[in-house]
Amino acid sequence: MTPIITAFECSPDRGKGLARDMRIRWALEEVGQAYEVRFLSFRDMKQPEHLALHPFGQIPTYEDGDLALFESGAIVLHLAERHAGLLPTDANARMRAIAWMFAALNTVEPPIVERSMAWLVEREETWYAQRQAVLDERVRRRLGELSGRLGDADWLDGDFSAGDLLMVTVLLRLQSSGIVDEFSNLAAFVARATARPAYQRAFQAQLAAFRQAASAGASSPAP
Amino acid sequence: MTPIITAFECSPDRGKGLARDMRIRWALEEVGQAYEVRFLSFRDMKQPEHLALHPFGQIPTYEDGDLALFESGAIVLHLAERHAGLLPTDANARMRAIAWMFAALNTVEPPIVERSMAWLVEREETWYAQRQAVLDERVRRRLGELSGRLGDADWLDGDFSAGDLLMVTVLLRLQSSGIVDEFSNLAAFVARATARPAYQRAFQAQLAAFRQAASAGASSPAP
Numbered sequence: 001m002t003p004i005i006t007a008f009e010c011s012p013d014r015g016k017g018l019a020r021d022m023r024i025r026w027a028l029e030e031v032g033q034a035y036e037v038r039f040l041s042f043r044d045m046k047q048p049e050h051l052a053l054h055p056f057g058q059i060p061t062y063e064d065g066d067l068a069l070f071e072s073g074a075i076v077l078h079l080a081e082r083h084a085g086l087l088p089t090d091a092n093a094r095m096r097a098i099a100w101m102f103a104a105l106n107t108v109e110p111p112i113v114e115r116s117m118a119w120l121v122e123r124e125e126t127w128y129a130q131r132q133a134v135l136d137e138r139v140r141r142r143l144g145e146l147s148g149r150l151g152d153a154d155w156l157d158g159d160f161s162a163g164d165l166l167m168v169t170v171l172l173r174l175q176s177s178g179i180v181d182e183f184s185n186l187a188a189f190v191a192r193a194t195a196r197p198a199y200q201r202a203f204q205a206q207l208a209a210f211r212q213a214a215s216a217g218a219s220s221p222a223p
Numbered sequence: 224m225t226p227i228i229t230a231f232e233c234s235p236d237r238g239k240g241l242a243r244d245m246r247i248r249w250a251l252e253e254v255g256q257a258y259e260v261r262f263l264s265f266r267d268m269k270q271p272e273h274l275a276l277h278p279f280g281q282i283p284t285y286e287d288g289d290l291a292l293f294e295s296g297a298i299v300l301h302l303a304e305r306h307a308g309l310l311p312t313d314a315n316a317r318m319r320a321i322a323w324m325f326a327a328l329n330t331v332e333p334p335i336v337e338r339s340m341a342w343l344v345e346r347e348e349t350w351y352a353q354r355q356a357v358l359d360e361r362v363r364r365r366l367g368e369l370s371g372r373l374g375d376a377d378w379l380d381g382d383f384s385a386g387d388l389l390m391v392t393v394l395l396r397l398q399s400s401g402i403v404d405e406f407s408n409l410a411a412f413v414a415r416a417t418a419r420p421a422y423q424r425a426f427q428a429q430l431a432a433f434r435q436a437a438s439a440g441a442s443s444p445a446p
Contacts, residue, residue: 055372056330056365067315073329074322092290099297102328106296107279110333121357127350134344142279149278 002036003028003064005075006050007209009039010218015210016175017203020072021060023169025205027076027162029198031083037209041218073105076162086162093158100156100163108146109170111138116173139179143171147183154192168193225259226251226287228298229273230432232262233441238433239398240426243295244283246392248428250299250385252421254306260432264441296328299385309385316381323379323386331369332393334361339396362402366394370406377415391416 005028007021021037028035044050046057053061054070061068062075069075077098080086087094115135122128146167150156155164171190174180181187193199228251230244244260251258267273269280276284277293284291285298292298300321303309310317338358345351369390373379378387394413397403404410416422 051368051371056326056368058330067318069318069322071322071325071329073325074318077321077325078318095290095292095297095301098300099292099294102294102296102300103279105325106294106328106332107281109329110336113333114337122354125350127348131345145274145279148274 001065002034003062004036004038005063006038006040006053006059006061007206008059009041009044010213011206011210014214015207017206018169018173018175019059019206020169022202022206023072023166024060024062024075024079025202026165026169026199027079027086029201030165030196031079031085033079033083039209039213073101073166076166077101080162086165088158088161096157097161097163100161101166104163104166104170108142108167109173111135111142112170112173115139115177136177136179139174139177140182143179143183143186147186150185150189152185155189160193160196164189164193224288225257226285227259227261228286229261229263229276229282229284230429231282232264232267233436234429234433237437238430240429241392241396241398242282242429243392245425245429246295246389247283247285247298247302248425249388249392249422250302250309252424253388253419254302254308256302256306262432262436296324296389299389300324303385309388311381311384319380320384320386323384324389327386327389327393331365331390332396334358334365335393335396338362338400359400359402362397362400363405366402366406366409370409373408373412375408378412383416383419387412387416 005021005024008019011019013019025035040050040059045054045059050061051057053063053068056070058070060072060075061070062078063069067078069078076086087097115132115138118128118131118135122131155161156167157163168190171180171186172194180190194203228244228247231242234242236242248258263273263282268277268282273284274280276286276291279293281293283295283298284293285301286292290301292301299309310320338355338361341351341354341358345354378384379390380386391413394403394409395417403413417426
């Protein structure tokens with residue numbers, strides 16, 4: 001059976017590839033697994049049918065036969081366990097790659113999302129400049145630590161893994177800020193990852209979906 | 224060999240059990256694995272020796288023979304994979320439990336941490352009341368969705384799992400806010416989990432460590 005994922009009918013990032021279905025598309029492309037996409041409007045995402053799949057009413061989800069999953073980290077881990085190419089075979093190296101998956105989602109992403117949320121909901125407030133400086137510093141500190149660990153290696157721990165994949169999708173959320181470019185090894189890390197053919201295929205697929213929806217007049221959900 | 228974890232020499236929560244070593248202690252107690260603790264001052268955590276173990280200079284870490292891990296989610300997953308009791312044996316149910324681990328750390332925890340951070344660094348600012356209301360609503364929305372999914376079940380998906388363990392440690396961070404108590408099934412879920420003998424043993428162990436450090440005059444690191 002071909003697995004089915006869900007994605008925004010019309011992505012709020014207008015095809016920049018920052019929505020979380022991109023993580024799953026990229027992982028699927030890395031392991032060479034074909035997939036189908038069910039597109040959801042913001043309204044669809046909050047309906048009982050989708051809430052049965054995703055308790056928080058978000059995308060992506062993943063369905064394959066009698067397995068239904070939510071949470072992009074879990075879906076990427078599932079794909080990495082079922083197919084070769086995204087996790088080392090050595091048991092210790094495998095766990096270290098998984099540690100980088102959690103680091104991407106629980107240590108590096110939260111301050112980046114908080115920074116984006118502040119821009120979305122507070123940028124007209126009098127205090128925004130003051131808060132933005134604090135949030136930028138917090139992000140910079142995390143990226144400095146990440147940069148220190150990466151050093152001049154290509155990937156975070158040995159070969160490219162699901163840990164690198166998730167970390168890069170998190171860093172891409174800072175694209176418009178210029179903060180990643182302050183760390184030349186991190187900028188090169190992101191460039192190296194996004195040059196992978198699997199990333200490119202995934203990116204083009206989500207962009208094509210956005211363009212088709214936009215030309216059909218679908219509206220983006222609130223981010 | 225007995226695994227070694229790291230924890231705060233003097234926890235900033237003053238023994239309330241909210242530091243992330245508690246997740247590891249609890250998981251170790253659930254699976255019946257003895258462990259040792261190396262206590263670190265805030266200064267120790269930023270030294271090269273610890274940064275080699277934890278790129279972001281935090282606690283906890285986990286060392287067992289030639290395996291060294293960071294990220295509490297990854298350490299709990301490692302323990303759950305090595306020992307029986309924290310993940311179902313059925314492959315699909317196992318992945319669903321892992322999805323709840325990621326949901327706890329990537330979907331539920333970030334708005335809760337953002338709320339706590341605001342209290343820590345912004346509570347004297349003129350805008351704090353306005354922001355707090357927004358942050359409380361964001362947390363409430365997530366908890367409402369979680370409550371809707373839990374319904375009248377004891378645990379999030381079948382038997383108690385590493386997903387429940389992590390989710391409860393995340394909800395405990397809201398302890399002083401009263402927000403969890405607005406959802407009676409979530410309050411019962413937390414009470415059910417923290418009544419487990421393994422939780423109680425882990426809680427007492429970290430409390431004893433805090434009391435010993437405090438009576439020896441150690442100072443808490445900045446949270």
